[in-house]
Amino acid sequence: MSDELKIVVLIKQVPDTSSVAGVNPDGTVDRARAKRMINPFDKFALQKALELRAEHGGVIIAISMGPPPAIEVLFDAIEHGADKGFLLSDKRLAASDTLATAYALFKCIEYIKDVDIVFTGLQTTDGDTAQTGPQIAERLNYPQITYCEDLIVENGKVKASRIIDGGVQKLEAPMPILVTVANSATRLEHKQFANVYRSKELLRDEQAKKERIQLLDLDKINADPKKVGLVGSPTVVGKTWKIGEKGGSCRLFKGAAVSKEVETLVDCLSTEGRGIEEYVR
Amino acid sequence: MSECIKYDVVLVGAGPANLTLAYRLLQLAKKPIKIAIFEKGKAVGSHLLSGAVSNPRVISKLFPNWMNSDFPLQGIVQESNLSLVSARRWENLPSFATPPYFKKEGYAILNLSDLATYMVRQIKELEQGKDGAIVDVFPGFAATSIIYDGNRVIGVRVDDTGDDESDICYGNVISFGDKGFLSREIVTKFNLSNNPQIYSVGVKEVWETNESYEGKVWHTIGYPMEPGHFGGGFIYGCKNNKLAIGMVLSCAFQNPNIEPPQILQELKKHHYVQDMIRGGKLIKYGAAILPEGGYYSMPEKFAVDGAILLGDACGTLDVKRFSGVDKAMESGYQAAESVLKALEDGDFSGTALGLFQENLMNGWVGQEIRNSRYFRQAFVDYPELNKKVIPGIIDSINAGKAPWYAVMKMGIKDPFGSLELLNAKKMIENPSDKGPVVYEEDRLSVSKGFKKAEKESPVGFDHSLLYSTADVVFYANTHYEEDNNHIDELDANVCANCIKEYDAAGYKTPCVGDCTADVHQTLDNGDYRYHSMALENCVQCRTCEIVCPNSNLRVNAAMHGYGPDFSGM
Known part of the structure; x- marks a missing residue:
């Protein structure tokens, strides 16, 4: 029993990149209109948590910070097999940058107490900074392993391999620890029908739902409102602008023999003597 | 069996028929009721595609307040045109010369995926206000096979962990509202029809245009249809400057290479359409089949022990009136009473479940389908x-x-x-x-000896408004992962021989030539040419299965929510 782990996974709800999101006049994403999804990077973190729990037992607690609809990603995590969810939602958190976000999430983890491992994704698809995870580790005063691809827990220690330039670094660290999981790690497994069914059954019971999914605000986690939101965020967005739009100008070269198609392709790439020809002819 | 997962009613497919049934069941139920809705799309509506101009008669019955609510209406038809189209000209017929079934004024312009999303929201609201009512929606979980107990349908398999207890969802009543992915098995197994279903394939693009055409609709006859090919085009003006442009093409045609998305491009070459979409941009693309056999292709019984067939699974579409959505919804509306009675009596025999058949066929659905039967x-x-x-x-x-x-x-x-x-x-x-009448299966119409007629093409069109099939599929937003394998090729030799025959005739095989998404291809391995599939392109229209001359392809429901994203279509 002693090696059972208390695992926290941080997940974020982001605008669905497969749908066309609206852009506000000031260049920020219109989140209210955008379809929402779980940050794809966080799925690798959740999978690592599920693997670790399967090996050692314990609980998986998913934490998300965001407006009330972000509760959807907690349902999602529970349908994937997480045990509990916490949603930190507070108007005062609006417009938090990574410094402020990391502070708020750090207070959440402190509130939850006695955590063995915190998993996060590498970064988010909306902010793309990859700063929040490491900042939380610093605030918690935990060791951190970033870009982690693989890990095991042995004798109360984490043995991990992380991606570095040109290879893989193997390292060992004590717990509690924060790990940001690389997107080359194991993909999140599909939801299982029976799991989804059971979580629906469970969440139907209001009491059980309250136990499984808890709402937090700044007061509850004893966080300083001055350190979050716009006032707590030193980052200033100078300007955002549209640099282009994805569009289809895809052409498949097929039908004829491959050698012939390659020639057609090269012809298409022609830049009238200014580039590619000298390399391919 | 004590651990097995069971609902009172299990719906296969979150389409208009099944969602109407669910809504109606909640309205009428006096006792606790537990309903599961399985939808193969990653979200409700992501695999739903239709025109759609529809008579709102069932919508207004279900949601009396629909006109003044957040109902996702695209517009009300103000101007309905039947257009005779040639390469050079476009004649909108005067009203007196337009057959009444082509007059759509006052009808609702819908997009089906939004309708389904709306209906699920309404269902969940109704569930909240009703003690003992449970509706669980499982998007991303496709029913992939049917579970029987002898001759009784008792469940569907919805997962593949290998453990039956976790993979099967049992139900007292299974309602099939799919486009044949599963329900064709019921029709065959219980020998419900001796007349095959025949199909058209519909392809559709949604454009954002400079001008608004909201409330204007056109149905076209003539160009770009090949002489002898049953079908036509449609253009529906929706709100927010959206324009739906589509073609509906019968699969029963001699030409082995219909290339549906390219016929749609032909329509878009016409100056009349070019004028509408110039300066606009393509938003979405999709394709779907329509069961168009009508009255004589419907199953003799709409229910078997433990299961009912609704909407497209039952073939309620009326091709003369292009009326599919309202009739599908009415089938769900009528079925609710039979299903409730069956639940109350504990009698799930085909006879008890099928009581709605008489009401449906004696009502306007039956009357209209009968009127259109020839x-x-x-x-x-x-x-x-x-x-x-x-x-x-x-x-x-x-x-x-x-x-x-x-x-x-x-x-x-x-x-x-x-x-x-x-x-x-x-x-x-x-x-x-x-x-x-007795139809011939669509695949039997295909002829290797087909000679394409010379036809005039419009001139002076803007190429940038046209898309190759490979390009247009991008706008269907398909998503698959490497563990997907939803189309079965039953016998590779049959395909190799078919390719040989069609090569000799100077045609692509029908699966290649009629594919709406550039999925099928023939490749050379040095010795012979073989059939291969780029399944990641598939929009799950099922046309290949229908036109395969040797019935050698089988399109199954893809799992894990894989497939296109038709939201907004």
């Missing part, structure tokens, strides 16, 4: 209609003459033939009984 057949019995008469009219329009000029000329040249045509007209408009 519509499709008229074009089979009088092939001249599609091969000569319509092309003749279109030619005279192209030459700048009035449509009736051609009709008169034909009457003088071939009085006897014209009398025949009056019979065809009668079959279409005011049918007297002449017994059941």
Whole structure:
């Protein structure tokens, strides 16, 4: 029993990149209109948590910070097999940058107490900074392993391999620890029908739902409102602008023999003597 | 069995028929009821595609307040055109010359995926206010096979962990509202129909245009249809400057290479359409099949022990009136009473569940489908209609003459033939009984000897508004992962032989030539050419299965929510 782990996974709800999101006049994403999804990077973190729990037992607690609809990603995590969810939602958190976000999430983890491992994704698809995870580790005063691809827990220690330039670094660290999981790690497994069914059954019971999914605000986690939101965020967005739009100008070269198609392709790439020809002819 | 997962009612497919059934069940239920809704799309609506201009008669019955609510209406038809189209001209027929079933004024312009999303929201609201009512929606979980106990349907398999207890969802009543992915098995196993279902394939693009065409709709006859090919085009003006442009093309056609997305591009070459979409941009693309056999292709019984068939699974679409959505919804509406009674009595026999069949067929659905029962057949019995008469009219329009000029000329040249045509007209408009018709399976129409007619093409069109099939599929937003394998090729040798035959005839095989998404391809391995599939492109229309001359392909429901994203279609 002693090696059972208390695992926290941080997940974020982001605008669905497969749908066309609206852009506000000031260049920020219109989140209210955008379809929402779980940050794809966080799925690798959740999978690592599920693997670790399967090996050692314990609980998986998913934490998300965001407006009330972000509760959807907690349902999602529970349908994937997480045990509990916490949603930190507070108007005062609006417009938090990574410094402020990391502070708020750090207070959440402190509130939850006695955590063995915190998993996060590498970064988010909306902010793309990859700063929040490491900042939380610093605030918690935990060791951190970033870009982690693989890990095991042995004798109360984490043995991990992380991606570095040109290879893989193997390292060992004590717990509690924060790990940001690389997107080359194991993909999140599909939801299982029976799991989804059971979580629906469970969440139907209001009491059980309250136990499984808890709402937090700044007061509850004893966080300083001055350190979050716009006032707590030193980052200033100078300007955002549209640099282009994805569009289809895809052409498949097929039908004829491959050698012939390659020639057609090269012809298409022609830049009238200014580039590619000298390399391919 | 104590651990097994079981609901009172299990719905296969979150389409308009099944969602109406669910809503109606909640409205009527006096006792606790537990309903599961399985949808193969990653979200409700992501695999739903239709025109859609629909008579709102069932919508207004279900949601009396629909006009003044957040109902996702795209517009109300203000101006309904039947258009005769040639390469050079576009004639909108005056109202007096337009058959009544082409007049759509006052109808609702819908997009089906938004309708489904709305209905699920309404269902969840109803569930909240009702003690003991449970509705669980499982998007991303496709029912992939049917579980029987002897001759009774008792469940569907919805997962593949290998443990039956976790993978099967049992139900007292399983309602199939799918486009045949599973329900075809019921029809075959219980021998419910001795007349095959026949299909059209519909392709559709949604454009954002500079001008608004909200409330205007066009249905086209003529260009770019090949003479003899049953089908036509549609353009529906929606709100927010959206324009839906589509073609509906019968799969029963000699040409082995219909290339549906490219026929749609042909329509878009026309100056009339070019003027509408110039400066606009393509938002979405999709394709779907329509069961168009009508009355005589419907199953003899709409229920078997433990299961019912609704909407497209039952073939309630009325091709003469292009009325699919409202009839599908009405089938769900009528079925609710039978299902509730069955639940109350604990009698899930086909007889008990099928009580709604009589109500449905005695009501307006049955009346209209019966009235349309020879519509499709008229074009089979009088092939001249599609091969000569319509092309003749279109030619005279192209030459700048009035449509009736051609009709008169034909009457003088071939009085006897014209009398025949009056019979065809009668079959279409005011049918007297002449017994059941028997269709030929679509795949049998395909002919390697087909000769494509020379036809005039519009000139001066803007190429940048047209898309290759590979390009347009991008706009279907398909998503698959590497563990996907939803189309079965039953026998590779059959495919290799088929390819050999079609190569010799100078055609691509029908699966390649009729694919709406560039999925099928033939590749050379050095010794012979073989069939291969780029399944990641698939929009799950099922056309390949229908046109495969050897019935060698089988399109199954893809798992894990894989497939296109038709939201907003």
